[in-house]
Amino acid sequence: MNIKHICLLLICIANTAIAQSDEDQIKKTIDTYIEGTAYNNPEMTMEAFYKDANLFLSHKDKEIWIVPIKEYASWLAKREKGKFNGRTGKVIAVDVSNDIATAKAEIMMDDKNSKFIDIFLLKKLKGKWKVISKAATRIE
Known part of the structure; x- marks a missing residue:
């Protein structure tokens, strides 16, 4: 393996990391x-x-x-902070392209027996990933 192949391999490994x-x-x-x-x-x-x-939102x-x-967050401020409200979720997909990404999460509400799918649009800003938009739908 020559130096050119080694450099190419290192670049691929770095990009994957x-x-x-x-x-x-x-x-x-x-x-x-x-x-x-x-x-x-x-x-x-x-x-x-x-x-x-x-x-x-739906x-x-x-x-x-x-x-x-800011309005959405204000709704949370009206509830008892730190108390678990029965809402759980998990990330089910992520797709990254340079400094933009999409993510998909499944959200469950125990008390309402409801399921939501959230789609997030993210942008890397000043080295940190931030959600710039979110769409959600209820799955009946």
């Missing part, structure tokens, strides 16, 4: 959101989002319901 690292960071960002919403913690929830992010009376992250 960076992609895995980005995927891990994205999962951590989404897990922060899930934990923040599960324990009524608006600050933790906001930590996962870009400050001007919007959520595109609503029985609206075709599309756009909620700014």
Whole structure:
């Protein structure tokens, strides 16, 4: 194996390590959101989002319901902070392309026996992955 092949191999390994690292960071960002919403913690929830992010949510009376992250977080502030509310979730897919990514999570609400699918659009800003938009739908 010559030096050219070794350099190419090292570049491939480095790119794979960076992609895995980005995927891990994205999962951590989404897990922060899930934990923040599960324990009524608006600050933790906001930590996962870009400050001007919007959520595109389902609503029985609206075709599309756009909620700014600050408003969404304010709903959590009305509940007992730190108390588990029955909401659980897990990341089920991540796709990274340079400094943008998508992630998909499954969210369960124990008390309502409801299941949601959340799709996140993320951007790497100042070295950190932030959710810049989220769409959600209820699975009946």
